[in-house]
Amino acid sequence: MAKLYFYYASMNAGKSTTLLQADFNYRERGMRTMLFTAAIDDRSGPGAIGSRIGLEAEATPFDSATDLRALVEREQRAGPVACVLIDEAQFLTEEQVDQLAGLCDECDVPVLAYGLRTDFRGQLFPGSARLLAIADALIEIKSVCTCGRKAIMNLRVDTAGRPVAEGAQTEIGGNERYVALCRRHFTAALAGTAPLSQGSCTTC
Template structure:
């Protein structure tokens, strides 16, 4: 039985690196994978999964209107897929998470989704909420706070490094906009 996996973490935990390594492992054995990433994340290039350590791969870009099940089924009919891997899975919609579950259950293809669990306000993203609810396997990828504890939170900061408390849930950025912190230091930063 194919499973739906959700690998979640704070920023800078190596989610994209882990995804690219998993895809490489399948492809090295002659098995086909299909990669997806959020169209909204165009920091490097649209439709490219890029890790901070320099690995990258072309991917299909999804937005809220993308019918993932139909696109995956069409690709699977053209060439059998061993696995589907989704980066930036926090940006999936509820319907898309249900579609990925159907890819596992009806098409028999495992789906590995990688993403943030919460935003800068400690609120779940829509995609993460439904992946936490529906995934067969949940795995936390560890990141480290500056104090050495496990980082679980994403602090949004301004140009001066001060915590931002309000704003849109989605604002694309990297180390210049977000800091991965343990809960203790996240809460302290919000009080400052």
């Protein structure tokens, strides 16, 4: 039976790279895949998944109104879909996560979802919370804080590199807006006891 997988990590841990490698593995064996990415994140261009090491692939953009299951079932009428891969899975709605689970359970199509677990305040994204609740497999992709510990938190910084503690949950950005830190240094940065300079953890 097909499974729903949730690969989660902090910022800049290589989630998109891992997704694109998985997609390549399927396609190399002549299998058709479907790739989705959040429409709100257009850093690699509209409808594109890009990684920091230069890999890129076209994808179908989704927003909160997209019926993912319907799109996959429509594509299946043209031929079997071996796997569905979701980038920026934290932006899924709870209903969309349930749609993906339905694809696994009722259509026997495996789904690989890649995304952040928590936001810049350390709070779960709704899509990630639902994935953590119902996914068949939870796989952590590890990243490293500059102190050498595992990075599990995503610190948002302003244009001067100062920690940001308030604001909208969703704000698209890369290294210039987010720093992956261990919990200790995330907490210290927000408390003002570990000043940051463009992503450097000065107390590490």
